[in-house]
Amino acid sequence: MNKKDWDPAVVLPICITCMLIGSMTLELIYVILRDSGSSCLALLILTSYLLFNVVGNMWKFVRTSPTIKGVFLEQGSVGQGWVYCYTCQTHVPPRCQHCYNCNVCILRRDHHCALLSQCVGHANYRYFFCSLFYGWLALLLSTILNAEIFIELLHDGISFHSFFLLLMPWMMLFTGQVTPSTFIFAFVADTCVIGFLFCFAFLVLHCSLLYRGATTKEWFGGLARTYDHGWKRNARNFLGERWYLVWISPWVESKLVGDGINFTARQVFHKRLLTSNPYVESPYPK
Template identity: 30%
Template sequence: MKISEYLLSCQLKMVRLRKKKLLPGQMSDVGAFLFVCFMIPFTFLWEIFFITPELYKEGGEMWYLHVVLGTIMLVNIAGNFLGLWLVDTSTRHIVVPSKKIGENWHYCASCEAVAPPRSWHCNVCNTCILKREHHCMFAGYCVGHYNHRYFLLFLAWLWVGVLYCIYFNTTYLWNMEGVFSFYAVLKFIFPLIMIMTGVDMSTAQVAIFFWSVHVAAFLLVSVLLVYHIHLIYHGKTTFESNRRIANYDLGWKQNFIEVLGKSWKLALIWPFGKSKLPHNGVDWDTEATWKLEAPKNR
C-alpha cells in the first residue's frame, strides 16, 4: 500500500466532530435550528408533566409507561439530531495526490483541492461534503456520508414522536368542554398569536398551539421521510437524483446498510451506538463492481 493511501485510510477510521462554526451560517437556518432546539425539550416537558397527568393517574402504571416511552423517543430524537449537527462529514481532513483527478475525482475551485466521487461543494458550509445529500436548514449543516444515518433516523423518530403527541393532545382537547366552538376556530388558526397577545393564555390554548405545531410537523416529516427512504432504496442522494446519476444502486438491502451501517439494528434504537459504514466516503462500489464483489462480501 502506498503511503498516501495508508494515510487516507487512517484519516477515515474515526468519525470526527465539528469544533468550529457550530451555529448556522445563514439567518433562515438560524431560525429553523433554534426552533428545533426549543421544541424538542419543551414538547417532552409539556406532554409528560401537563398532558399525560390529565389523561392518566400520575404515578400510575400507564403514566410511568408513557414516561418511559416518551423518554425513549426523546433520547433518539435528540441523539440523532446531535449526530446530524455535530458529525463532520466534510473532505477537509482528506489529503489526496493530485493525480487522482480524472478517476471520477474532480477539482473544486472553491476549496482548491481534489474532491472524491459523490462529494460536492456547499456554498453555505463553505467546504466539500463527502457523499453530499443536501444542506439541512434545521441543523445548519450538510447531510453527507457520516451523518446520513443520523438524518434519516432523526426524521423517523421525529415522525413517531409527533404522531404520539398528536394523539395525546387530540385526546386532551376532545375531553375539554367548549374547545370546539366557532370562536375556537380562530384559536386553531392563530394559536401563537392568541398566546403572545394575551387574548388567551390558558392551558387549553397552549395545547392547541402544540397540537397545531405537531400536525404541521407530521405532514412535513411524512413527506421528507417518504422522499428520502425512496432515494436510499435506489442508492441515490438528492444531489444525484437531481442530476440523474444512478451509478451506486447496490440493491435495496445494501443501500440501506450503506447509510445505517453494518450494526443497523443497534442504530435504529440507540443513536450513540457505533455502526461501521461499509465504505469510507472516498472509494465507492458502483453497480458494476458490486456484482463482482458482492458474492465475496456475502
C-alpha cells in the first residue's frame, strides 16, 4: 500500500462507509434473531451471502485500478478522439477523462465514487455495478425487516414526536427526547430506507447506461448511443466475457473485452456487421 492510500481524503470516506455497513448489518442480524421463527436461519444465510457480495465487490473495486498508470499508450496509435492531458502530460484515448480527485486519467471513466474514494472506469466497472446491485438487495431486505421497527416507533400514531424521531433522530437525541437505544434503531432504520432509495435510483441509471453501452458523461452529453452494440455485447464490454456469472461472486473470473483504449463506434460496428452478413438490414440511410 503506497502513501496515497493512507491519505485521509481516501481513507475517511471508506471508513465511514464501512461503519455504516457494519451498523446496518448488526441491526439487521438483531432484528432477524429477535424473531425466532422458522425463517430465521434462511434469513441469516441470505444476509451473509448479500454481505459477502457487497463487501467483496467493494474490496475488488477499491483494489482494481482503472487509471492509465501502467498502461502503455502507443504514440503511433494517437488518432481521432485522442486528446492531450496537460496534467498527466500524455495523449489519452477516447472515453478517457482526467479525474481531479484521483489526479490521474481514467480509462473509460464513468464518475468518481465518493463513498469509496475511487473512480469507476474500464477495469473496475464490474465490481462497482455488482456492489450496487447487491447493496440494493441488502437494503431492500433490511427495509422490509425494519418495517416492524417503524410500526413500533409509530405505535401511538403519527405525532410530532414520532415524525421528528424518524426525520431527525439526532436532534431528538441531543434534546433528550429519546433514549440512546431508540435513537440507534431509528437512525439505522432511516439509513436503510435512504440508502435503499439512493441505491435504487443509481441502479436504474446504471442499468440504463449498461443497456446502451454508455458512461454517465456520454448519457448526459447526448452521446448515449455512440458505442451501443446491443445489450449482450454491451454487457460483455462492461462486465467481461462471463458477464452472466459475475453475479455469483466477486472472485469469479471474467476477462475484460478490449483494453480500455480502443473502442468501436456504433455506426462502424453495424457497417462491419453488414459486411459480414449482407442479409442484415442496415439501420442507416444509403
